[in-house]
Amino acid sequence: MSSTTPLAPDELHSSTGFLLSMLGAQSRRRFTQALEQLALRPAHYGALMTLASSGPAPQHQLARSVGIDPRNFVMTLDALEERGWVERRPDPQDRRRHQVELTPAGQALLSQLRELGSQAERDFLAPLTQHEQGTLHALLFKLYEGAAE
Amino acid sequence: MSSTTPLAPDELHSSTGFLLSMLGAQSRRRFTQALEQLALRPAHYGALMTLASSGPAPQHQLARSVGIDPRNFVMTLDALEERGWVERRPDPQDRRRHQVELTPAGQALLSQLRELGSQAERDFLAPLTQHEQGTLHALLFKLYEGAAE
């Protein structure tokens, strides 16, 4: 057996959890590389895209939707605010809260982000047919919603 | 809209790459917790299970199969060797190589590992039917094999 023999499916690779963990990391790595051209990280992308969908929102809600601990989300928002893409505004209803919203510059960035994200996703999912991609997304979404964490 | 409204499927959550990344991290976290009772980390588990499937193998091949950089795999193997579960033996054919193999103590550990792994996986995949779990695994496996990295 030569050293370049492809690894046969073994016990580890028959684990769905292992495959999820590997592919999740790989997907994230690829996406991180694609975002480098805009000097952004996945957390930045997530915050901007969530704001685009949900409109202005308090920090903790944004953080939850992006899947980041609110404590680790502070510096992410700092960076976006420094670059003029989001603004934190005091919430008159609850003065503890900061309503975060996209600036016009942030809005203008969205189309680039969408193009970049969808291209990275197309590349990554290329080994699957269109139909398989749809099935995969539906299953992952069901799992994501059903997982209590 | 109250603040406890579940997040509607938005642009970010309609991305398969995002879901993969989130679920991969979540799967890994859950599995890490389950392994704590044996004072093991996922990398240790991966190495032992791969050895169980493949038999003795050089370090770099093991590392690749587990999905870990060979440089970061050294300390993982050190820990397993210290605890008496694997042995590094010089390869007479190529004296640069170390053949890694399970010790009898390592063999004896396998059934516990399998039970722990399959239970964690059952819990994590519980939101899906058996049939859906099978479909998901097949799609992930195809993607895993097809991804060039």
Added chain:
DNA sequence: TATTGTTATACTCTATAACTATA
């Protein structure tokens, strides 16, 4: 008393660079 946002800190995983010994 609980929640929102913040800072500081530590730990794990991953990545980069440089080295040795062998091939």
Added chain:
DNA sequence: TATAGTTATAGAGTATAACAATA
């Protein structure tokens, strides 16, 4: 010149603890 293994180190992501302001 390339490969197998090793060591040291730095970075990003994530987690814990403690705090101020407000509810």
